[in-house]
Amino acid sequence: MAVLVTGGAGYIGSHMVLALVDAGHEEVVVLDDLSTGFDWALPPEVRLVVGDVSDQALVTETILRHRIDAIAHFAAKIVVPDSVTDPLGYYLANTVKTRALIETAARTGVKHFIFSSTAAVYGEPETVPVPETLATNPINPYGRSKLMSEWMLADAAAAHGFTYVVLRYFNVAGADPRGRTGQSTPNATHLIKVATQAALGQRTHLEVFGTDYPTRDGSCLRDYIQVSDLAEAHMVALNHLRSGGDSLTLNCGYGRGYSVLEVIEVVKRISGRDFEVRLSPRRPGDPAQIVAGADRIRSELDWTPKHDDLDAIVAQALAWEDSLAKRNRR
Ligand SMILES: NC(=O)c1ccc[n+]([C@@H]2O[C@H](COP(=O)([O-])OP(=O)(O)OC[C@H]3O[C@@H](n4cnc5c(N)ncnc54)[C@H](O)[C@@H]3O)[C@@H](O)[C@H]2O)c1
Numbered sequence: 001m002a003v004l005v006t007g008g009a010g011y012i013g014s015h016m017v018l019a020l021v022d023a024g025h026e027e028v029v030v031l032d033d034l035s036t037g038f039d040w041a042l043p044p045e046v047r048l049v050v051g052d053v054s055d056q057a058l059v060t061e062t063i064l065r066h067r068i069d070a071i072a073h074f075a076a077k078i079v080v081p082d083s084v085t086d087p088l089g090y091y092l093a094n095t096v097k098t099r100a101l102i103e104t105a106a107r108t109g110v111k112h113f114i115f116s117s118t119a120a121v122y123g124e125p126e127t128v129p130v131p132e133t134l135a136t137n138p139i140n141p142y143g144r145s146k147l148m149s150e151w152m153l154a155d156a157a158a159a160h161g162f163t164y165v166v167l168r169y170f171n172v173a174g175a176d177p178r179g180r181t182g183q184s185t186p187n188a189t190h191l192i193k194v195a196t197q198a199a200l201g202q203r204t205h206l207e208v209f210g211t212d213y214p215t216r217d218g219s220c221l222r223d224y225i226q227v228s229d230l231a232e233a234h235m236v237a238l239n240h241l242r243s244g245g246d247s248l249t250l251n252c253g254y255g256r257g258y259s260v261l262e263v264i265e266v267v268k269r270i271s272g273r274d275f276e277v278r279l280s281p282r283r284p285g286d287p288a289q290i291v292a293g294a295d296r297i298r299s300e301l302d303w304t305p306k307h308d309d310l311d312a313i314v315a316q317a318l319a320w321e322d323s324l325a326k327r328n329r330r
């Protein structure tokens with residue numbers, strides 16, 4: 001049995017690869033076009049196939065050669081505001097290419113599929129936390145591109161007899177606690193990444209996008225899940241499917257929200273550095289608040305998070321950013 005990790009050279013995928021390697025009993029194959037990923041993020045024992053998930057000849061050959069029984073599909077475009085300005089690019093990358101991958105998986109008899117979905121499928125919920133039973137209502141093309149993939153996956157699984165777990169990630173943050181990988185995209189837009197770069201003097205300032213939201217301090221509320229805990233959710237999802245478990249759709253978050261201003265305060269306190277914060281207008285496509293209803297994943301899977309601590313998440317992000325800066329200077 002072997003796992004194919006698409007997007008395994010990226011931020012979250014590389015943590016999944018480490019989780020599989022650390023578990024010690026897997027052949028792990030990564031398929032990545034290296035558009036936003038890095039080959040150095042992978043341990044040497046992992047086989048990297050450089051290519052596109054929609055290249056059906058390449059994916060078929062890879063699945064058959066390595067006897068892949070499960071695919072964890074991370075590869076995607078991920079920036080919400082970019083999806084607003086380039087919706088067709090996002091529907092191609094996240095929906096059309098995922099369709100091609102699901103088709104290849106079904107044709108080659110892959111038994112299990114784990115899909116990286118997003119809290120963005122819920123859109124602008126009126127109350128938080130958000131259970132999986134809430135009707136989906138995405139408010140940006142990124143969320144819609146992922147929701148369509150969820151639907152394709154469910155329909156194809158029913159028709160072709162494979163099982164899946166859809167994981168709807170909330171805001172992913174932090175880095176491998178052992179410092180082996182982290183968020184490495186130079187122009188990443190994620191709040192904690194940008195704030196740590198500001199703290200380390202790599203950016204002149206940080207903008208807060210919107211201070212007039214109906215939240216406790218006017219800035220947006222998000223549920224930040226540590227990336228190794230998220231990788232572990234994939235590991236238990238894989239075990240569930242391989243043990244004959246049914247298909248599932250699960251939120252991945254801790255069930256607690258922090259505001260943008262609160263996150264900035266934590267970054268300043270943990271780093272011991274002050275930096276300029278500019279209060280700016282709202283960013284297109286942002287919901288005011290989104291927090292996971294986090295009960296189902298704990299009841300359906302044997303998942304016990306180990307890193308539910310914003311101070312520790314920020315400390316890991318700072319340590320990773322610092323090591324990246326040293327790597328780039330070499
Ligand atoms: N980062 C978050 O907060 C977050 C939240 C919710 C969901 N997600 C989802 O998690 C997944 C991983 O996100 P990430 O933050 O690690 O992003 P990332 O950009 O670091 O990783 C994506 C990886 O996929 C590769 N890739 C992109 N398109 C490809 C293609 N067509 N063929 C082959 N490889 C391709 C990239 O080179 C990169 O290595 C995505 O599906 C994203 O939508 C992320």
Ligand SMILES: O=c1ccn([C@@H]2O[C@H](COP(=O)(O)OP(=O)(O)O[C@H]3O[C@H](CO)[C@H](O)[C@H](O)[C@H]3O)[C@@H](O)[C@H]2O)c(=O)[nH]1
Nearest residue numbers: 078080118119120170171189190191194207208209220283
């Ligand atoms: O420089 C910045 C960057 C972000 N923000 C704010 O911080 C919050 C979090 O923004 P991120 O860009 O870090 O993350 P998003 O909530 O936009 O999106 C993330 O989480 C979503 C689910 O909630 C999706 O899954 C998506 O893939 C993932 O990037 C938002 O209110 C955003 O406006 C700022 O104020 N300044």
